[in-house]
Amino acid sequence: MKSLRTIIVDDEELARSIIREYLEDHPEVVIEAECSNGFEAVKAITELKPDIVFLDVQMPKLNGFEVLELIETDLTVIFVTAYEQYAVKAFEVHAIDYLLKPFSRERFDEALERAKEKLEKDLFTPQQEIIQSVRTKDEPLERVLVRDGSKVFVIPTGKIDYIEAQDDYVAIKSDGKSHLKKQRLADLESLLDPKRFVRIHRSYILNVDRLARLELYAKDSRMAILKDGTQLQVSRTGYEKLKELL
Numbered sequence: 582m583k584s585l586r587t588i589i590v591d592d593e594e595l596a597r598s599i600i601r602e603y604l605e606d607h608p609e610v611v612i613e614a615e616c617s618n619g620f621e622a623v624k625a626i627t628e629l630k631p632d633i634v635f636l637d638v639q640m641p642k643l644n645g646f647e648v649l650e651l652i653e654t655d656l657t658v659i660f661v662t663a664y665e666q667y668a669v670k671a672f673e674v675h676a677i678d679y680l681l682k683p684f685s686r687e688r689f690d691e692a693l694e695r696a697k698e699k700l701e702k703d704l705f706t707p708q709q710e711i712i713q714s715v716r717t718k719d720e721p722l723e724r725v726l727v728r729d730g731s732k733v734f735v736i737p738t739g740k741i742d743y744i745e746a747q748d749d750y751v752a753i754k755s756d757g758k759s760h761l762k763k764q765r766l767a768d769l770e771s772l773l774d775p776k777r778f779v780r781i782h783r784s785y786i787l788n789v790d791r792l793a794r795l796e797l798y799a800k801d802s803r804m805a806i807l808k809d810g811t812q813l814q815v816s817r818t819g820y821e822k823l824k825e826l827l
Contacts, residue, residue, distance in 0.1 A: 619643025721774035781819035
């Protein structure tokens, strides 16, 4: 039987030990790593590229869905959670399966078999679908996560100066640094607080708290001057949006 490589991610040692115990009945599944937090998980998954990940949803610092957001390849995931609302949301978007703590050996075996079937058929649920399904629509994003290799940067939205579109990526400008994230500008715009962030141009989203003044650049064209002296072009539509907010 073909061996399968797995990573166990849970901040509770007891939960990890139960999964280890249940996997003893499945010698074809090899445990490549165990992670006690989301940062360790991002590093391990990126470097080891496992076949299956047992992923706890509720963890400090980075939760399970934030871990998924930072992984650029689709994974076969079995969610592990003590909070049913998260498990149900993950299940609704056809994630492979979920284990609601405390779970039995039989329930574990069932979830693992479903994961194996999906692997054999190369069926994956895209990460972004899972993430979008569990994100609270009424609450704006409070932080943006960016991965650079195995490093993870957590940027509070209040510290963002502006965001610039760069093909399939966005460059997030904060504290004099630029962080590149693979995401469409429009997708990120939909998650930000519209009372604070304005799409002033097809290429720019501005944190209005950073705006010092607007200057007329040419006929029907304006320039946003930020408090640090940065100049950003403002489109006609962007100017109308700014007027409504300021």
